[in-house]
Amino acid sequence: MSIEMEDIKDLTLRSIIGYDGNAMKGLKVHPGGNHMIYPFGIKVAIVNMETKIHRYLEGNTNVITSVAVSKTGKYVAAGQVNHMGFKAPVFVWDFETGEVKMTHESHKVRVENVAFSSCERYIISLGGKDDANVCVFDIETKDAICGTFSSNKNAGDAVTLGPLNSHNLCFISGGVYTLKVWTLDPAKRSASGSDVQMGKIRRKVTCIEVTDDDYYAWCGTSTGDVMKVTLNFSKSDRHDNYPVAAPALIGCFAKYARYKKRESDTDLWVSGVRSLVILPNNRLIIGSGDGMVELVGQKVFKPTHKIEKGAGITNPTNPLFVVLKSVCVGGLVTSMQLMNDKKSLLVGTIKCEMLVIDLDSFVAHLYLTCHTTAVYDIAFPSDYSDVFATASKNDVRVWSVSKSRELLRITVPNFTCSSLIFTHDGKSIVTGWNDGTVRGFAPQSGKHIYTITDAHNKGVSALGLTKDGRTLMTGGQEGQIRIWCVRKDVQKLIAVLKEHKGPVSSLQISPNDLEAASASTDGSCIIWDLVKCVRIAIMFSTTLFLCLRFHPSGCQLLTTGTNRQIGYWETFDGALIREIEGSRSAALNALDISSDGVYVASGGNDQYVKLWLYKEGVPIYIGLGHGAVITAVRISPDGRTVVSASADGAIFIWRSPTDPDCRGLSTQSSEEKKSEKSHPPSRASSKGSAGSREELDVKKELAKACKGMADAKAKLEKLKLERDEAEADVAKAKVEIEQATKLYEDHELGGAGDATVNAAAVEAIKCYCTGPCTCEKDYPPPTPKSAMEEKREEIVTCAEKDATLTKPE
Helix, strand or coil: CCCCHHHCCCEEEEEECCCCCCCCCCCEECCCCCCEEECCEEEEEEEEECCCEEEEEECCCCCCCEECCCCCCCCEEEECCCCCCCCCEEEEEEEECCCCCEEEEEEEEEEEEEEEECCCCCEEEEEECCEEEEEECCCEEEEEEEECCCCCCCCCCCEEEEECCCCCCEEEEEEEEEEEEEEEEECCCCCEEEECCCCCCCCEEEEEECCCCCEEEEEEECCCCEEEEECCCCCCCCCCCCCCCCCEEEEEEEEECCCCCCCCCCCCCCCCCCEEEEEEECCCEECCCCEEEEEEEEECCCCCCCCCCCCCCCCCCCEEEEEEEECCCCCCCEEEEEECCCEEEEECCCCEEEEEEEECCCCEEEEEEECCCEEEECEECCCCCEEEEEEEEEEEEEEEECCCCEEEEEEEEEEEEEEEEEEECCCCCCECCEEEEEEEEEECCCCCCEECCCCCCCCCEEECCCCCCCEEEECCCCEEEEEEEEEECCCCEEEEEECCCCCCCEEEECCCEEEEEEEECEEEEEEEEEECCCEEEEEEECCCCCCCCCCCCCCCEEEEEEEEEEEEEEECCCEEEEEEECCCCCEEEEEECCCCCCCEEEEEEEEEEEEEECCCCEEEEEEEEEEEEEEEEEEEECEEEEEEEECCCEEEEEEECCCCCCCCCCCHHHHHHHHHHCCCCCCCCCHHHHHHHHHHHHHEEEEEEEEHHHHHHHHHHHHHHHHHHHHHHHHHHHHHEEEEEEHHHHHHHHHHHHHHHHHHHHHHHHCCCCCCCCCCCCCCCCCCCCCCHHHHHHHHHHHHHHHHCCCCC
C-alpha cells in the first residue's frame, strides 16, 4: 500500500529534555527577563521560566554551534556546523513570531560565533578554521555588508566575538594570537580592523566582555589569566566609531597567590578562563575550565622593591584579583549570564547542566540537566506513563513526562548501562552494564537491591523479564543468552542458550511469558521456549538485526536492522509475512509497538522518528528534530506519548495522535500568549528557596509515581483474585462432570442396586430423537453421531454388501 508524502503529518513536540553545553556562550536570558534561550540538537529552545512552556525555533539542519540575542531581544540568531564541503547557514528569527527573518550561507563547514550589533540592524558571523572569515549582513535589507579575513597571516584563527554596547558599528574579534577591534562602513560596504597592541604577549582569547562605556574590554585566555585592553574610543564624541589611537593591552592579570614565595606570584585559573561577567564596583565573575565560578574584586599590585637586571625572566602576568566568593559547578563553564533581577547568575556547563547561582549567598542550584552521551535504552513502568527511565554512560536516570525534569539519578562511575527494564510490580529497575554485571535498584530511592556479577563475559547487551519478576533473560556481547531465577536474596542460573554467533542486540519475552525472542547482529532471530529452554524457531535475513518487538497478541514479531526494512514474522513457525521499507537512506536502530497494537514507532540513523499503522504498514506521522543518530524509541503504556533518544544525549517527548490534547507547540497558542500578556515579566529572584521548591516538586513527582505504582499493584492483586475465583469455578465444574460421568457408567453396567439412581440419571439425560421418541424405557438415548461417523458407517455398510454379492457360492 502506498501513501503520498503530503498525507504524512508532523509529530507534535511536547518538550526536549536537555541542553547542548558544548556551544560556547549558547545559554542566553532574554532581556525581557521572562524567557531562557538555548540550543539543543538542531533547534533553539525558548522556555518561559514562569509557566515552563516550551517553544522552538526551527530551520537549522545540523548541530547548532552558537546562539545570540539582540540588545532588546527583538531577534535571535544561530549558526551551525555542516558536513565537509558544504556551506554552514546562519538563521535570524523574530523572537515574538518565531518566523525566519533572514538566512545566509557565507561560511564553509562551520559557524564559530554569531553576534548582533548594538543597533540590532546588523548580524555578525565568524567562520571556523575551514573558513576564517568574518561576515556582516543587514537584517532589514538582507544584503551582505562585507566579508573579510578575521585574522592576520602571522596569527591563528579567531574563535569569539564581542559586540560593543554604545558604538553601533564596532565589534571585537579574538582567537589564537589575535585580537582586533573592527569598525563597519555600510556606505562603502567594508570593515576595517585595528590590531590590539600586545607587544610580545601571545595569548589565545576564549571570551570577550566590554564595559558599558566601551572604554575597556576584559578578555579571558586559555592560559588562565585575564587581559585588560583599552579601546581608545573618543570620550567626548560617542558617535565616532573609529579609535583615536590604536587599542592597546594594559596588562595580563590573575589572582593573588594563596601560597607565594614572592609578592608578584599569582594563581592562574585552571584550564583557562572560559566565561566572564562584568559587575559594578570593579568586580568580575570568572568561570574556569575546572568548573569553578568565582566572584573577584580588584586590588592594585604595588611592588615594594625594584626588579634588578639579570634577576631572571619576568612573569608577564601580574596579581590583581582577590577571590571574594566561589562555588564549583562540576564542569567546564561554557556560558554565564546575569538574570534580569541582577541578583542571580545563570550558568551553563559542558556537562549539559544549567545552574542558578544566588549572588548573595553564592550557592548553586541545579536548574536543568540531561545526558551528556548517547542514551542506549528507554523503559516505562508497566501500566504507568508519567515517568520513564533512560540508560547511558555512568548513570541511569528517571524522568517526569509532564515536567520534563530529572527525578532520580543512579550513578555507577566509569561503566555504561546498555539496557534496563522495570519489573511488572514497579518495585525495582533491572539494569545491564558493559562490565558484564546485572544490577537491581529501587526506582523510588535508587537504593541498590542486588547484583549478578559475571552475568556475561563481554558485557550485558539486552534484558527480558517475566511478569512475575522471577525469570530474567540476559543477552551478552559474546552471543549467549542466559536464564536466571531471580529473588531478592538469591539469583540462580537456570540455563545457557548458545545459538547466536554474534552479539545479542535485542531481547523480549512474549505477553504469555511462555516464549521469548532474541535478535543478533549475526543475521539471526530466534524464538525460545522458556519452559523447556529450547529453540522453537529461527529466522535468517541478510541484515544485522538491531531490534525486535512482540505484537501484544503474541502471534507476530517485528524486526528491524541495517537493511532499512521492518519485517513481520509469524511466531508459530518463524515464517516471514511481509517487509516494508522503514527508511530510504539509513539503518533502523529502534522499534516499539503500542499497547493496543495499532501503532509502531521507529527511529534510525536518518534522525527521523516515524509513527506507522501496524496493519497497513504505512507511516502517518514523522518527527524531525534530533541532531544525532536515534538510539531508542518507546511508546508510553497509555499510548499518548512517544519518547525518543539519540546519540548526543537528547531526549525528545512527542505527543502521540491518540493524545486528546495533541496540538502544535512549535509556536505558542493564543491562550498561552494571552496568559503571558496578562502576567507581565516578574522580577522575582531565584534564591535558595527556588532550590527547596524544586526539591519539593521532585518529592511530589516521586510520591505521585509511587502512588501510580501502588494503584497498578492493587489492580494486579484484583486480577489475581479474579483469576483464583475463575480457577475455583473450573474445579467445581470438573467435579460435577466427574459425578455425571460416574452416574452414566453405573447405568451402563446395569447394577441392580443402582436401579433407582440409574433411572434418575436416565431421566436427566437429554433425548436426541428428532421425530417420535424411540428410546426404550430405563435406557439412556444413544448419543447423536457426527457427520463423519455416519459417513464412515455408510462406507462400511456398502463394503459389506459388495463383499456379500461377490462371495462365491
